[in-house]
Amino acid sequence: MFKVLKGIFILSLILICQQSIASILRDPTKPFKVDTVSVHKERGSYTVTAIIISEGEKKALINNKLVKEGELVEGAKVEKIGDQSVILKDELGEKLEIHLYGSPVKGEVK
DSSP, X not given: OHHHHHHHHHHHHHHHHHHHHHHHSOOTTSOOOOOOOEEEETTEEEEEEEXXXXXXXXXXXETTEEEETTOEETTEEEEEEOSSEEEEEOTTXXXXXXXXXXXXXXXXXX
C-alpha cells in the first residue's frame, strides 16, 4: 500500500513540474514579434503588418483590415501593393508609401 501511495505522489510531482516548465516555454505556434511602422497624420495613421501576393492577386493587411488595390482603408485609397510596401492616396491627394517590417517610411511619393 505504501509503495502505491509513494508512486502516486511521485507521479503527481512529475506532472506538476511538467506543467510549470511548460508555462515557461515559448508557444511554437505564436508568431514572432514584428515591429510595425506607422505614418501618423492629422487624419489618421496607417500600419502595414502583412503583404500577401498570390497568383495575380495582391492583398495587404493595413490597420488590421485586409484590402486589395483600389479599396479604401480609413479614408485612404490603396494605390499599389508591392513586395515590401504599400502606396496609399489620402483624401487630400497626397501619396504615402508605407513599408513593411520597419523599413523607412517615405512621405510624399511623386
